[in-house]
Amino acid sequence: MSMRLDKYLSNMGVGTRREVKKLIQYGKVMVNKEVVKTIDYKVAEDKDHVMVYGKTIGYAVNVYMMLNKPAGCITATQDTKDKTVLDLVNHKRKKDLFPIGRLDKDTEGLLILTNDGQLAHRLLSPKKHVPKVYYARIKGCVTLADCKLFLVGVTLDDGYKTMPAKLEILSAGEASEVYITIHEGKFHQVKRMFEAVDKEVVYLKRIQMGGLSLDSNLKLGGYRELREDEVQALETF
Known part of the structure; x- marks a missing residue:
């Protein structure tokens, strides 16, 4: 697969299309150790060696x-x-x-x-049910009964029943700390799950995805x- 040299360089953040065109025209770009001054020169991302001011500009498709x-x-x-x-x-x-x-x-x-x-x-x-793990601070005492409810799924305010979720109690009292693992991503899901058991999320942080x-x-x-x-x-x- 090949692309224009100016597009290659701009895609890799060397500069805007206008800026990289000037670099090419001024002879600052080399392809396979040869100076190239043609803007629409075609380069193969996986084969050609591109350099700007002597620095290799490798092509990474995904970031x-x-x-x-x-x-x-x-x-x-x-x-x-x-x-x-x-x-x-x-x-x-x-x-x-x-x-x-x-x-x-x-x-x-x-x-x-x-x-x-x-x-x-x-x-x-x-369909993938990718797990997402959160650390949460809860207003209210989280109990083993809550853990059992989450494990079978809780019914949200709109009538939707969530998939089973794992609730791990780190500390419990008037304010509780927990880890919760869910496998879906409904709107405000974690907050609404705790509302369903009469508790309030006061702090939420995602610590793992997949x-x-x-x-x-x-x-x-x-x-x-x-x-x-x-x-x-x-x-x-």
């Missing part, structure tokens, strides 16, 4: 990033009112990225950003590209 989403920003690519998760990212392929799924505005934690539509489809498919866990060293608002083994862990679903 995978982990973001530790803070509260206060929305899961969207753009918005005229609120800060989006992509506003937190400074990356050469930023314009290609989109979030897989969504986290509520006030929810923190693991969010995957990518340009891989096939992976997004697999992870979000209702085989990928949130990097504990990643600060709120921080992000990094996924390692190959982490991408493979996601692709098993």
Whole structure:
């Protein structure tokens, strides 16, 4: 498969189409160790060796990033009112990225950003039942009875009965701490599940999606590209 040289370079974040055209015309670009000044020169992404100012520009078709989403920003690519998760990212392929799924505005934690539509489809498919693990602080005393109810599914305010969910109590009292694992992604699902047992979620953070866990060293608002083994862990679903 081949593409125009200017498109190749702009896709890899070297610059805008206009900027990379100037680089090509000024002789700053080499393909297979030869200077190329033709803008529409065709390069094979998987075979040709492209360099700009002596630096190799390898072609990566897909980008995978982990973001530790803070509260206060929305899961969207753009918005005229609120800060989006992509506003937190400074990356050469930023314009290609989109979030897989969504986290509520006030929810923190693991969010995957990518340009891989096939992976997004697999992870979000209702048929896949990809597990998502959350840490939550709850107003009210979470009990073993709640755990048993969640394990068979609870009925939400609109009459929908959820799939079985695993509820693990970390501490219980007037304020409780739990881990909850769900296999679907209904609107405000975790919050509505606890409302169904007369309790309130006061803090929610996603810590795992599929085989990928949130990097504990990643600060709120921080992000990094996924390692190959982490991408493979996601692709098993």
